[in-house]
Amino acid sequence: MSDYTLYTVDTAPTEARPTFQAMQEERGFVSNVYAVYGGVPHALTAFAGLTAGFSEGSLDPVEREIIQLTVSVHNQCRYCVAGHTAYAEEAGLAQEDIIALRESRPLADPKLETLRRFAEKLAARRGRDSVAEYEAFLKTGYSHLQAFEVFLGVANKTLSNMTANLLQLPLDDAFVPFAWAPEKQSDTQAD
DSSP: OSSSSOOOTTTTTTHHHHHHHHHHHHSSSSOHHGGGGGGGGHHHHHHHHHHHHHTTSSOOOOHHHHHHHHHHHTTTHHHHHHHHHHHHHHOOOOOHHHHHHHOOOOOHHHHHHHHHHHHHHHHHHHHTTTTHHHHHHHHHOHHHHHHHHHHHHHHHHHHHHHHHHTTTTOOGGGGGGGGOOOOOOOOOOOO
């Protein structure tokens, strides 16, 4: 699908430019999943706010990347899996854990595996039939309030996955070394 525009700092509407400039300064580029929202500044503001809210919680960068990679793999988002592989490396997630997440396999650390399973179940079932994973999440030392952070991460990543999947966004140059494709394509996911 190519009937969209990837806005830049120079081509975005005035209202979108501060967000784009901040991304440019922080990352060195405006990622395509943001660039496509540039033409709708209120949507860009909402998306950026959701992302910022998720990053400001008590979950550490590794835990946040586990959530984002888990949801992106579940949603078979080539763009977001590549991007969050890069960010997971930057956050210090071990290579064996990154590989396991990209292959939708369990993590060796029991607490992080509980987080992965909880995020995956939320993505798959949208909160339904997730009590066992929620209780396990709490038993490993996470709090009820941190569950809301996981909800926020799952929602944020679902939004960017839908955007990237529908529009078939091209990988940013920074993400190309982390390209990923699902082992098998499926049009249906468990409800």
